[in-house]
Amino acid sequence: MLRNLFKGAASAAPFFPTLFDQMPNAIVVFEAENQQLVYVNPAAESALDLSRKALEGQSVHDLFGDNTALNAMITEVKHSNVSAQRQEMVLHSLPGSIHQDSIPAHVVIAALEDPALIMVEWFPIDQQLRSERDERVTQQVEANKQVLRNLAHEIKNPLGGIRGAAQLLEFELSEKGLREYTQVIIKESDRLQTLVDRLLAPHRKAHVMESFNVHEALERVRSLVLAEFPKGLRIIRNYDTSLPEVMGDREQLIQAVLNTVHNAAHALAEEIHAGTAKIELKTRVARSVTIAKKRYKLAMDLHVIDNGPGIPEEIIERIFFPLVSGREGGSGLSLTLAQTFVQRHRGFIACESRPGRTDFHIQIPYRRQEKAS
Structure with missing residues (x-):
């Protein structure tokens, strides 16, 4: 087995797995003569989305063509x-x-101490660029959310006064036709109040940490969405059942995923009508991940993938900004709230989209039980 490393190579060989297992870049080691793999580190398993067991018997040629x-x-x-x-x-x-994608990567081929072994190390070229971009977007979103929270507080009090005045005015009006105008004021005030409450909601609720099974949470999301879209939509389970339990606020993470899946379902309106709509819920364990410049040994990897038309190019970079929506009548808050809840768990949410495939990627690090920030 690949785990029984280096097949009788040099006595120093057992040192390499200990070292390579901690490396953030993908690494495989193979025999120089027949190019058969003898070692795959966790980062390579994650990059290839294949386990060591699945890679047994493969060669470098099998791996990369x-x-x-x-x-x-x-x-x-x-x-x-x-x-x-x-x-x-x-x-x-x-x-x-x-x-099955092609990956532009920086590749290193190196000889090891044992001349019978060669190492291949690689990492995506865009990895650092993506990390820097995500950091800029996160900072911009945080700044926008802070402005909107301050604005929401400023709107809240006068909004209550406007509604109250409209109600008092309605009592004084004898003509029924004029009361229609006060009703417009009251209903619009209520709509704005709901919007303000949603902007402030994530910061009012206590953060309750507990250990829970993420797949049970996903099943709850799945049942809620299918109850709303009973025909024309399939939600496919692609679960890694070996996933450890997540430590976090169960309800907040359910809400984050529900907002993301619900958003995908609404984007699939034409596909649902045609009966071809699909949303895939995919979970994996990610190893040796870096989130917001902090290193974690393990993370829960969740993808929400749909086969819809994709997100319009003009808003893809702003999809998590408050009040940005690609759907007519959308509030533009569901993904903002999803990002807020995920970030409160020191995780990240990102999106890649093209016509026929939109992938929302959520990653939550596994941590010891602690008070969340």
Whole structure:
């Protein structure tokens, strides 16, 4: 098995798994002669979305296909022309992997102390750029939310006065036709009050930490959404049942996922009418992750994937901003609230979208029981 590492290689070999298991970049080690894999670190399992067991018996060629540039680098290192090679190239996922995308990556091929072994290390080129972009977006969203919270507080008191005055005026009016105008004032005041309450809601509710099964929470979300959309929509379960329990505010995380799935369902209006709408709930364990510049050994990885038309390009970068909505009549708050609840668990939520596939990615780190910030 791959876990019984290096198959009788040098005595120092057992050191490598301990070291490589902690590395944030994907690493595989293979035999130079036949290119059979002998070790896969957790980051590589996560990157390929395949377990060590699934990778047993595979070769580097199986892993990345007939990659001329990669093969040339391996040949150079194998024949001891150089100790290491670095190059940017496009890698392709193993055919059995769920992720079939091409990945532009920075690849390192290096000889190990044992000349019979070669290491391949890679990381996506856009990883750092994406991290920096997510940090900028998060800072901008936080600034916008703070402005809106302050604005909500300023609106709240005079709004109550407007509604009260309209009610008093209605009692004084004898003509029924004029009361229609006061009713407009009252109803619009109520609508704005609801909006203000939703803006302030995440900061009023206590943060209750408990350990819970994320799949039970997802089943609750699934049943709620299917009750609202009973025909034309399939919600597919793609669960990793080995997922540990999550420590967090169960109701807040359910609300975050519910808002995200509900948003996806509304975007699938045409597909639901045609009976082809699909939403996939996919869970995995992510290892060695960095969120907001902090390192975590494990995280819960959740994807909400739909086959809808995609998010309009002009709003994709602002999708988590308050009051931004791609749907007519939408409040533009559901995803903002989802992001708020996820961030309160030190996690992140991001979105990638193209016509036919929109993927909302939520990641929550596993932590010891503690008081949430």
